[in-house]
Amino acid sequence: MPIVKPAPAEQFDDMGQQRRAVLMGMWVFLVTELLLFGGGFAMFAMYRVQHPQVFAEAAGHLSLPLATANTVLLLTSGLTMALAEQAVEAGSRRLTLVFYLATMALGLGFLGVKGYEWYQEWQAQLMPLPGLVFAWPGNESQQAELFFNLYFILTGLHALHMVIGLGLLGVMVVLVQRWRDPHRLTRQTQVSGLYWAFVDVIWLFLFTTLYLLGP
Amino acid sequence: MSTSSVVDADIGLELIPTQASAYASQVDNLYFVLLALSGLLILVLVGLIVGFGFRYSSKRSGERGKAVPEKLGQRIEIGFALILAVSFLGLFVWAGWLYLNLYGETESDFTINVIGKQWMWKAQHPDGTREINTLHIPVDQTVKLRLTSQDVIHSFSLPALRLKRDAVPGMYTEAHFRATEPGEYRLFCAEYCGTEHARMRGKLVVLSQADYQGWLGRQGKGPSPEVAGQDLFRSYGCSGCHQGDASVRAPTLDGVFGRTRPLASGEMIEADEAYLRNSILQPQKHVVAGYEPVMPSYKGQISEDEIFQIIAYIKSLPAGAWKQSTGAGQ
């Protein structure tokens, strides 16, 4: 493979400066993402203390086994992504590709399970959308509806981030396939890895907040 | 568009609105102190700018002397900040104390229920008299306002009393006042609430106590809220579970108001208006210890008006009232 002499983009003095800038930019972006979800968490917290019983009861209607399986999938994809970062630094195109594809497969698996879970909730008539019947088996149907609204919005927003992440990985697979500028690829892989791990972190708190605060 | 339906109080422009209560004059005092302080600061600022502008204009040549040394500059900054902070602290305490007087718990002589709806104010007096967009109250009585809304957020604004309180759907808010000056004053909706927001206004009429009684007498009044509430209590089927033999399934409600009740969750809660309202609309929220959460919600079936009346009825029941009446019936 030809060795490309790394050159920074024209606004930077050297590679070190560019690397610092790119990583810092990504981290600041992740902070904004954190606060985007944070608004959702704040809402949930506020309603959780206002309607503690119904919210606990509603959490009991979600599928803990499926969510746990999903958490395992996502944590494992975090591992493969971390390995992909190592592989690209080690300069192994084949291994990088393998780990990228594994990460994508695990991510797709997560979305599949999530979709199945939504399907189950739809079947159980717990999906509060217009045109659908919302049949809550317990008391205080309205407050339960509030819980499920928040549940679908938060998990939906997270799934949207997963889809964006998968798109990003897809682009990266193509770039790794071409293997033009390894320095640049390393930087790009690190940034994608940060995003992917961040989506993991958000899921951990969603999992805790939505599934584990049951009765 | 005609303006005939809006009744404004007939008063001219008052830069300081009539002080219709002792509280109003206290708020004004705070206002005057702040005006004086701001005036002084602005005067000093403008004085300095104009003074420096002349004295140090670039058209005047000559040496300017040394700049202020950094140490001294820092002392000036810190000193200024401290003086401001201390005077702000005083203002904060003063204003906060007045605020607690307005909104906090106080003994009141009677309560007026106010409901905001697009685009009118509905008020109900303790004896059941109702009025729209006008509020009559007697002078020298502590009046408690209990506000809510049946659609969007409104705000009940009485400038002459320096009083304003939002009427929020799904919530009770409170404020109280003691008017000291008979007269007619303005009443506004201050929170933007939709198309006819600007027409959601009317007047506050403060009457002498005798005139107030006279005014009440002239109104074709309906049944008092307690009586109306009792009827509603039956027609909504509340009595079926809460009264008589069935009261094993649901707690009896005579004398419940103001008592502290143990909940199934182990907490204690005081049975105030907000609690009673919640119990009608979200019965499972605070289930009393020893009872099953079986009561259905009345949300969507009962209006805010009717809830006020049922609460009035429950409040009017002394402890043991039902036992006596059933006992007498045997």
Next chain:
Amino acid sequence: MNYRQPILIWLGLLALLALTVGLNVLMTGPWRPLLHYVIATAMAALLMVFFMRLRASDGLIRLFAVGGVLWLGLLILITLAEVLTR
């Protein structure tokens, strides 16, 4: 390549997950939610420090990460405090 460290971290994460789910099934009482959040925070910390390489990053980036969490805490704490004292 160094497989050891990432795999150890991953095993640690799975163990913590098993712990928190186990607690959910077995334990009751008011302290449980707190434990769940402690475990979630520990897992997030593992992810951030190792997979997101916070350990190797310069101090400034760590400051941003911590700052973001603090700000979120501010939002949640103050709104909750308001609701609970209403």
Next chain:
Amino acid sequence: MTAEVHKHYLSGGWSLHSWLLTTDHKRICWLYLVSITGFFFLGGIAALLIRLELMTPPGDFLTAEGYNETFSLHGIVMVWFFLIPSIPATLGNFLMPMMVGARDLAFPRLNLLSWYIYTLGGIFTIVMVIGGGVDTGWTFYTPYSSLFSSSAVIAAVAGVFIVGFSSILTGINFIVTTHTMRAPGMHWLRLPLFVWANYATSLILVLATPVLSVTLLLIAAERLLGIGIFDPSLGGDPLLFQHLFWFYSHPAVYIMILPAMGVVSELITCFSKNRIFGYKGMVLAIMAISLFGFVVWGHHMFTSGQSLYAGILFSFFSFLVAVPSAVKTLNWTATLYRGRITFTAPMIYGLSFLGLFAIGGLTGIFLAALALDVHLHDTYFITAHFHYIMVGGAVTAYLGGLHFWWPKMTGRLYSELWSKIAALALFIGFNLTFFPQFLLGYSGMPRRYHEYPEAFQLLHVMSSLGSVVLAIGYLLPLVYFTWSLFRGAPAGANPWQAEGLEWRTASPPPKHNFVSIPRVTEGPYAYR
């Protein structure tokens, strides 16, 4: 000076391609300038319609719906499409890299993207809002916006949501640039206050905007899908929206005023030829304002039914946050002491800012005082107060900054006489418009009223007349700035004898700002 002529950033050509695909921060500044000016005059027309309606007590010129839509348009456009991006996206974009001694921002393509997001989002909103009408006010309070309004709320909310991304990207760019792109020797305590102010602003943009985004997203979801989040009939909390909204929108006020403070610091030092009084104090004050600004949001909710304890806490912090602003005013004034003051147009704007900002700030104290706020909340007193801060403060500083850096941006000088006339017209017109509104407010007149009791007419008429003077004051610069582009005298590198890295390069600057990256050896404002 050598006779050598550098190719400057404008000489790269005038093709559409060279503008719409540029990544040069200086050209992007011009793109922003054009969009922002468009939005400003649109919002201004709405303001004039409002003032015209309020000349007479009954609602005779506009219908109730028409009036409500007009003030909503005015608020939405002015807050989100003008004030928030105004100084950072134009002057900040042009100057941040030059002031830290860099060739460009850290992410030039992101910078261009953020202009596209801003402009397309803005045009989308305007088309939808003018076409469909939105009558919620810029605050979108629920449940009115989510359940009751029958206007194009979704479109407006979507537009603001999109523009939020533009703010976030600009914020990230400025933060990273300040941290990583400083020239050799440019350490933190040598940064001009303008850079500090924009840095602090960017922190707020990054931390607050996402919370607004998710909140607006939920309003859209509630209207579109019927997914109730703020719906009281589901047990939703009506105050929740206000908390989340003001968590962004109060700090947003500092997004508008902090860059203005930065501009004024540059103006006053340059035209009194003096070092800034208390540089460290100023830096500390900027950072304190931006961070403390996050814990005062509840002062918009004193009458709302929030907990009394929370009210007291928020009031306390609101008093506190006023202290650093006051210290800054002291420092600006003290900077005049023993200086050599010239009353150029930028300086007149700077001094106007001092007076107007002081009035706006002091009336803020009235509103932090709990009991007084209860009386003044949602009246014209509030309207007057925030216009003193946002128009008297932010817009005045924005214009002052434009006048100051115009020669740098274009290489041309504008008419001195006309610029002074415009600055004075603005000062007089502004006070005539908004001072009567303080009086209206204390006498009880609520805001957002399209008709009102006759007693208030006199003050309303004064305010409306003032707004005409104000409008002329805003139109004048448009004329003489345009004129100067073609006929203005060449400005030279440093027409004001100002200090600062941006004045050490040619006007207009070369493509990469400096012929060689400067080495910084002393702090800013080395005037003495």
